[in-house]
Amino acid sequence: MRAIVAPSPGPPEALELREVPRPVPGPGEVLIRVAVAGVNPIDAKTRVGGGAAPFLQPGPASGDGDLAFPWIPGWDAAGTVAAVGPGVVRFGEGDRVFGMIGFPRTGGTYAEHVVAPVSHLSRSPRSLDDAATVALALPGLTAWQALVDAGGLETNQRVLVTAAAGGVGHLAVQIAVDLGAHVVAVASAAGLETLRATGAELRDRHDGDPLAGLEPFDLVVDGVGGAERARAAATLRPGGTIVTLPSASHGDPLGRDDVRAPRLLVAPDGLELQLLTGTVERGMLRPRVADRLPLADAAEAHRRIEAGGVHGKLVLDVG
Numbered sequence: 001m002r003a004i005v006a007p008s009p010g011p012p013e014a015l016e017l018r019e020v021p022r023p024v025p026g027p028g029e030v031l032i033r034v035a036v037a038g039v040n041p042i043d044a045k046t047r048v049g050g051g052a053a054p055f056l057q058p059g060p061a062s063g064d065g066d067l068a069f070p071w072i073p074g075w076d077a078a079g080t081v082a083a084v085g086p087g088v089v090r091f092g093e094g095d096r097v098f099g100m101i102g103f104p105r106t107g108g109t110y111a112e113h114v115v116a117p118v119s120h121l122s123r124s125p126r127s128l129d130d131a132a133t134v135a136l137a138l139p140g141l142t143a144w145q146a147l148v149d150a151g152g153l154e155t156n157q158r159v160l161v162t163a164a165a166g167g168v169g170h171l172a173v174q175i176a177v178d179l180g181a182h183v184v185a186v187a188s189a190a191g192l193e194t195l196r197a198t199g200a201e202l203r204d205r206h207d208g209d210p211l212a213g214l215e216p217f218d219l220v221v222d223g224v225g226g227a228e229r230a231r232a233a234a235t236l237r238p239g240g241t242i243v244t245l246p247s248a249s250h251g252d253p254l255g256r257d258d259v260r261a262p263r264l265l266v267a268p269d270g271l272e273l274q275l276l277t278g279t280v281e282r283g284m285l286r287p288r289v290a291d292r293l294p295l296a297d298a299a300e301a302h303r304r305i306e307a308g309g310v311h312g313k314l315v316l317d318v319g
Contacts, residue, residue: 003111004298006071009049012299012306020072023108023115025085032097032116035130036292037109038076039301039314040138040167041246047073047302051247052104073298074109075100076137077116078130079319088118096124100137100268110298112319122273125280128287135167135287135313140276142266143172143221146243147179150262151219155180158215162232163223164200165191165311168245170288172221173200175276178284184217186210191311194288211235225249233259288312 001022004015025031045051056068078098081091091097099121101107101114108114124133146168147153159176163169164185173195176183183200185192192202203210216237222229225246233242233254241260244250250263279285290312293301301314 001112002295003072003108004074004295006047006069006073008069009047009053012044012047012302015047015073015299015302017296017298020111022113025083025088025115027086028088028119029085029115029117030081030088030091030097030121031083031085032077032079032114033082034077034109034112034114034318035079036077036134037074037111037295037316037318038134038137038139039074039298039305039316040076041305042138043073043075044302044306046071055104057106068106071106072108072111074111074316075103075107076134077101077107077109077114078124078134078137082113090118091121091123096130096133097121098124098130098133098137099270099273100141100266103138103266103268110295110316110318117268119270120268121270122277125277127281131289131292131315131317132287134315135289136171136273136276136280136285138266139167139313140171140287141269141272142168142245142264143175144272144276145266145269146221146245146264147172147176147219150243150264151221151241153179153181153219157181157218159183160186160211160214160217160220160232160235161200161223162186162205162221162228163245165194166223167290167310167313169221169223170194170312171285172223173198174285175279176200176221178279181219184214187311188309194311216240219243221245222249226252229253230255233261290314292317 101116165187185200220242
């Protein structure tokens with residue numbers, strides 16, 4: 001099968017399209033014929049040796065200490081079941097499925113086929129094509145787990161979402177609104193145009209101080225980190241919660257000690273994906289695809305994700 005391979009940690013140009021062996025599903029696993037793979041910031045961070053690289057399963061050595069490489073990037077996939085392993089009854093051949101596979105261990109979704117545990121998967125929403133469906137996987141789970149699992153979101157709470165037009169942010173805004181929160185979304189003017197119909201209060205991040213004059217929040221989903229983390233935390237009520245998504249910013253100062261700041265490491269969860277699928281089918285959640293590129297253009301996708309400013313989800317058309 002064809003797959004994108006990172007031979008060793010390096011720049012986007014190091015990504016290669018290769019022929020590699022097709023995997024075989026084991027007990028409790030299925031083989032997915034990948035239609036679309038998602039591209040996330042964590043993919044690019046891991047490609048250079050950061051991100052999830054410390055968690056990857058050892059592979060053929062490509063240099064001193066680089067045991068996880070060569071590495072097939074990617075954790076998001078949407079496609080159809082091509083084969084089932086022993087004991088699998090939840091899915092059958094031909095079923096449309098999607099999921100975040102294996103994270104933070106090796107997923108390998110930048111490929112024509114990938115093996116996945118059934119517990120990491122959900123049936124795909126009937127109302128979405130595969131490109132929009134894959135945008136629900138890692139970003140959707142990140143948004144849900146930030147809001148509900150780590151953030152403890154309750155109805156009628158006030159929620160601030162920064163980087164609100166990004167792959168995770170635009171889903172977090174919609175999920176929080178659907179769960180009954182009052183949501184303030186901060187993004188660039190162009191990004192805010194994609195959020196007009198969500199029911200959130202919109203703030204332009206380039207328009208002076210976008211957080212000025214706001215009532216205290218119960219929960220902040222911080223998609224920026226760095227110095228912005230403390231500014232966002234300053235808007236919380238005492239006892240409130242801030243969930244910072246960029247992992248490199250988990251240690252950045254908050255400037256206060258009367259708020260919660262749980263560290264989130266998103267986990268595969270097929271049941272939570274089913275909840276998100278139900279929200280889609282009720283018409284309350286619509287993922288946005290920023291652009292679709294062919295699998296062979298994975299390097300270009302990584303360049304775009306590293307440059308920032310992507311409104312929605314970048315995806316790779318595989319099959």
